[in-house]
Amino acid sequence: MSLIWTSILMPIIGAALVAVSSSKLSRSIALLATLGSLAALTLFAFEFPAWNNGQYHPLEAGPAWLDAAGIRLSVGFDTVSLLLALLTAFLMPLCILGSYTAVTERVKEYYGWFLLLGASILLAFAARDAILFYVGYEFTLVPMTILIAVYGGTERRVASIKMFLYTFLGSMFMLAAIIYVAWENRVSTGAWTFDIDTLTATAIRLPASAQYWLFASLMVGFAVKVPLFPLHTWLPLAHDQAPTAGSVILASAMLKLGTYGNYRFALPMAPAGGTELMVVVAVLSIIAIIYASLICWVQTDAKKLIAYSSVAHLGLCMLGLFALNPVGAEGAVFYMVNHGLSTGALFLCIGMFYERYHTKDTDVLGGLAKKMPVWASFMVLFTFASIGLPGLNGFIGEFLCLGGTFIAEHDGQSGYPGVLGPRFAVVAGLGLIFAAMYLLILLGKIVWGPLREPHHDAGHAHACLPTDLNAREILVLTPLAVACIWLGVQPQPMLKAIEPCATRMLAQYPDEVQRLKEREAQMASEALDATNLAQVPQQGGAR
Amino acid sequence: MSSANFPIPQAVVAPEMAWVGLALLLPLVSAVLCTICAAARLRGKWPAVFTVLALAASFVVVLRAYNAYSGPVQVPIFEWMSFAWGDGRFQQFTAPCALYIDSLTLFWMLFVTGLGTLIALYASEYMETEKGAGYARFFFGISIFLFAMSSLVMGDNLVMLYLGWEGVGLASYLLIGFDYQRPSAVAAAKKAFIMNRIGDLGLALGIFMLWANYGTLQYSQLFQAMNAGGQTAVDWDVSLIPFLLMLGAFGKSAQFPLFTWLPDAMEGPTPVSALIHAATMVTAGVYLIARLYPFFALHPDALATVAWIGGGTALLAATIGMAQYDIKRVFAYSTISQLGYMFLGLGVGTTYGACYHTLTHAFFKALLFLTAGAIMHGFAGQLDLRKLSGLRHIPGWRLVSWTMFIGCLWLAAFPYTAAFFSKDAILLQALTSARWDFVFLGWLGLFTAALTAYYTFRVWFRVCCGPVHFEPAADAHHGDAPHGAHDAHGPHGHENAHASKAGHAAEHAFHPHAPKWAISTVLAVLAIGTVAAGFPAYNEAFAHGTNWAQKMIAGSSAAAGAQIVEHASHAAETADIHAAHATVLGMEAHTGLLVVGATASLGGILIAAYLHLFSRASADALRRVLMGNWFTRWLPICMERKWFVDEIYHGLFRLPLWIGSQVLHFGDKHFLDGVLVDGIARIPIAAGKLFRPLYGGALQGYAVSMVAGVALVLAWMTWVWLRGFE
């Protein structure tokens, strides 16, 4: 437990140190702090006993924070949250290393806020108390808004305000839902608590109508964060305007808070609601896949393109989650991690050429393979990881998500009856084609083709950067590349570890879905009876 | 629906055979070494050395496996994607990294690794102008391709197959776009990958469907489950499985709806065209169908669809091939056409014919492409058959000319060549089928064979015979010709005469360099291989021995072929009996087909000889006649313009989607974000504007709002309080 707190507090202490240090020293402190956090978390992962049971570890309640409201500083991980936290901790040092030359003004503040961002995301993943989760979840907005609003592009103000307000509005619904469950728990047990497991146990006993609204409001909060169509419009703007490292963390870790929220709260807490609304969410996810993919196709801004592709990819992730069977859930969780790696890496790649050319417009810039072969190699690798090439990490999640969706109607034998089925998988599968299309178009424009450079003399304004990547930048991308390949070749340990979590999340669903199906069958037969009854007098009249 | 028991040999689990995995590992190692070469900025031929050695070693591994082969084996290597949430058959997902080795696998692997080694050797010389990063990149691509192809063929389950399937797509993408600074190459690479992805989606859905029905994706378990009878559990009819798999096969093997990427793929370096886009990768579709042949009986029309698509594509591609001027494009269309034959063979039920044709085709088409590559290499990228003539007479080019001649004879299915026998097997099956449509397709195939002979020898007579004359291509830099110019706009008939005059000036300045040892050796070896590929058939036809190819196919899942077709067409007799008693044009089937096939082949060659060797002007005259006539005008135009398939696709799919995307993009920005999101955000802003005067700084504004607040709070409290009294 102390290791968890170490990993969360290291960045915070780092931020405090950065605040009092000099600009020169700040990035080293930040790097050390994030590395320390990663080290603590890695140590924790090594001695983590719960890889194979889907439970939280450690399980004991933390010290009281607000005793009157039963809020406790309880932290602990299950496999999924540990993986996502490891992803965050893994990306943080890389982001900091990647920002060395990108940020030249207000350096101290940048690293300080960045560390706080990382700490709050880690807190959200580590929290075992719903309010603690909410604190982490919501506090991410503050540093992120500042990172965008101060270090962003030309429209940074609009972008940061929109991001803040949009996601904040969403999470209000979520908070309300959590408090509602806590209140119900208080009514039944007489004591306030926000312990997630307890709340889940309470929530699944609520009547179906209550669960419906519970699920809907949790979903609204998380759907904004995911982001699910049509609540996605804040994301492209935020990505477009954010500094590179901000984009990386936004795409890789912050969006995962949304899907993680679904995994942790919406789905297990309100199985009846989830069953009712599953088709709605699935349809929205599919719309997101197709819609965002098509928009990517005509994007000329590289970063916006990747941002929209995140919308599409996370749509697939949500679809896998809402297939409500272990295959889809495994795929979705795996995809959460791997989308973080490949998309984060793509943002880093884009940031690297942006630093050199100060443009992300694929109409102006192109054919960089000639000038930057090393960069181009990485870019191609990560693009294919994002396309979902088998052997790289993206494939596993994509394949399982689609497969889970496909077999969702395969009831009886898998133990997890579903509703979605092949029709959904086919339409979502079009996304695979579109993904190849827009990402290869991106590659074709900026990596391949004759060299095109912007005309203004700022071509190589950045004096300290060579034409191709320098050692530091290679150092940033290499771990990501290794991770992408390694997870594509050896997903097995991770899949095994996720499996108990997936089944645990879905524990209530087989019964609920069965009930839904029975209800629908009954309604159908009643409708049939009604039409038969309606026909009788008609026939009589005809005679 | 098909509970018939097909005699599929059961696989034995043999972990001790893990060394076969070297066939996968070695190309991967060489890929890594190539990467290191690139990183270390080595300028030598090291990447080629590594690759050739690795591929040769993996060929040796496959040979050893062939020697050690005694029955199907399953070789587990490590767990890749496997998890279970219960004990039931449908409560697990198992996709290990494992190998499934049966005779079909070995049959494929032998020519894949063998040809891969040879072509890599060829490329070591062909690509020498690119030494440095490009050289390493090229051999990286080749190595990755070989790895992926091996995984595709040797994989124990459909997920491994899918890995290879997409992996060869990646290699193809990287290699077609090898000359990445040429936009046409980049576009071709992109097109290849995306069109393949359409097929891949079909394959993926087919895989899911198989999984949903049989609860496993491993071949041996699948076949067992198949024999035990499928379990229909999804709301889609299980008989859709073959159609979905077919879509994947059509994409990878460039069949009718998805074939347009292959001609464009000729943008890649010629060794790539030879290896990937002629000999090996494009046969993956054939392999897929052969491997999963029992499942194609799940729908009675599945195999008929394969046959129709194959036969139709063969004819379509042949007609286009007749009107192309770029040598590589002619060969590309001939590849599509020949692949059509293979699918025809699969469709009519002779997996042996299809697979054997794959083998022979692999050799002669690789040979043809490599000779084309040699010409391109020597003539600075010139590939227009109107601008090359009489190569046979140029010193140093004899080997090329004659090896090309061998390739052309084989492609034209000249009697008693290997290709003749393989094509024969396919057409015989079709012509003797009990189904009228298969017989029709057989005759269509024969007609196509005549066209094939014509366009094949059109190339050879044009390029290697006649007076010596050549023009180097406009870009003196070695590489691949800018086909784009000819591609879109059909050439004008009378170009020939003028071109030769214009070319004379260049002729003196330009000296073609003849191929050196590596290319020559490879050409020679391949020519021998091409001839030797006929051995199994000769053994059967003349020595009445066993046909090696047939034996190999018969030992695998593809063997179920004949029975399935019979089963599907409800014919009482088996294919063999049927063929034995069948007649072609009143003669005994084998004899009849020999006569008819020889006639078609020789007829095509003779017409080509007349039009393109003896009287070249008459070819132009014929074209003028056709073009001058309103009723026939469409024919040459459509053939030259490739039946407008690309344009139709553009108009039918790409353009509407693109317009749709623009609309969505606009809508996303201005409606969804602009009107809805910002519109909602404007409500509080408007409310703020409404109350703004209250807070202008004047005291009373604050007073009013304070009083209003107090009044409202009091009102609410009073209301609550009063409710308490009532």
Place this chain on the structure above:
Amino acid sequence: MVPTIFYAASAAAAAALLMLLLPAARKVRTAGTVLGLASLAWILVTIVRAIPVTDSALGNVGMTVLCAFISVAAAVRVITHHRPVYSALYFVLVVISGAALFVLLSAEFVAFSLVIVYAGAILITYLFVLMLAQQSPSETGGADAVEYDRVAREPAAAVTCGFVLLAVLGSVIFASPRSAADASADQVAAVERAWADLGRMPDALLERARRTDPQVRMVVPRSNGAWIETQRDFTAVVSVQRVDSDIASDLVLSPAMLPENTARVGMALVTRFPVSLELAGVILLMAMLGAVVLARRQSELADDERRALAGLDRLAGSEASPARSRG
């Protein structure tokens, strides 16, 4: 039911007030006046009809209604009159009618102090200041008053707020019926406290005892140490020594002997609220000091300002700060 009528009447009153506040034609203002008086009557009648009036209280109620009309009408005039001096004078009317209401509620001392302090002192101060800041006719632009006196500021919002508040207050009035038991308990407690107060006023006690019985020589403490003891029937018993004997004997004081209101107020001030009394004194002192300081600051500031203005005049074009006034 009753509150609903009251709300309607209040709404009418609010509408009338709005009509009076809006810069409208004379007819509208007349209509507003009529409507206002009618709705005021309506409010009062609603109340009187809601609560039965005993005959004995008829006079009090009638007087209260009369005073209500006067004070409310005057209050409305205070806020609607365009000329500040008249507003101030109408306020005097409010104070006087208010004092009458105080008297009707048996608070004579407060009533008189109200008249003296308000009408006599505070209002005069107001008038002084008004005179001091009086606009010349040229400033008013020929109208009867300056613009900021004539045009009300956001009357609709203000009247709406006021109406809501009035409705709330009215609801409270209607919602708290007092039980007779409460009233009598209050009465008992009040009488007891009044007798106890009397016990702390030796002279008054002696005087009352003598008034009851002229033979009383002195009042002595009773056996339990208290000076006075309350009886059930609102009478009280004191121990007295009569002129003719040294032996203490009981004397019953009738309710008429209860101390008068002013005495009780005074008693309460010094016995129950001594600290508040002191604080009030301090407040007055501080106010006085504050007024002195302000008056001093005033003249200094005036000098400063004059100097600043002169400086600003030299620096041409930067008259920004005075020009910012939005009058």
Place this chain on the structure above:
Amino acid sequence: MNAFLAPVSSAIASVSTALEGMGQAFSAASEAQIALSLAISALLFVIGLVGFMVRRNMIIMFLCTELMFQGAALAMITVARMHMDVSGQVFVIFILTVAAAEAALALGLVVLLHRRRETLSAEVWSDLGEA
């Protein structure tokens, strides 16, 4: 005639009794009178409040606060009468004190402000605003 004059004569009688002071202070007050007085106090308070909000003359605004004091004081007296307790009256005395102090200071301030801007309008003093 008698019926018409009866309320008037009884009113005069009640005033004289009230002025005499004794006795009536300890009898239960008429509920109607209490309600009426409270209503008047509410009206005065609200009118004062409205006046404070609508009038732009600073002096009148302060006058309106005095109106509100009146309302409050009347409510105090009424409730004191209702409970027959003198604390309410005592409190009104304090209110008077505060009102006097407030008047002194407020008027001083008004004069000060008037000196600075030569107007009594409250709206020239809007420095609280953001603009």
